[in-house]
Amino acid sequence: MVVELVAIVHSSEGRPGRDPGKTGTQPADLVIEDAHIASTPTSLPLSILSGRISIDARTLENVLPLPFDLAGDVRLELSGAEGTLSAKGRRARLALRGTWKYLDDFR
Numbered sequence: 001m002v003v004e005l006v007a008i009v010h011s012s013e014g015r016p017g018r019d020p021g022k023t024g025t026q027p028a029d030l031v032i033e034d035a036h037i038a039s040t041p042t043s044l045p046l047s048i049l050s051g052r053i054s055i056d057a058r059t060l061e062n063v064l065p066l067p068f069d070l071a072g073d074v075r076l077e078l079s080g081a082e083g084t085l086s087a088k089g090r091r092a093r094l095a096l097r098g099t100w101k102y103l104d105d106f107r
Helices: none
Strands: 002-012 021-033 036-039 048-055 058-061 068-080 083-096 101-106
Touching (some): 002 083
Antiparallel strands (some): 002 021, 048 058, 048 068, 068 083
């Protein structure tokens, strides 16, 4: 399963998402291998308001480190006004595409 999205990417000399840096947008594909879809939103596109991905005992909410490529028992849940996309799989990775576009400074 491939979820096409526009990611908000924070880059920093320190810890992304915590230390000052730049924020931009970039097209990305969230790939779940051997996906089994448990639920789908009522309509597409899904305007993602929150997301959670669990891989084995590790859970990430609303943020993914880059690079991101982990294998294990994957559980994905993306929620928005249109409903929820839930899926299970065996590997998850985020592949950035296209060009990063500056959005703002992160302080």
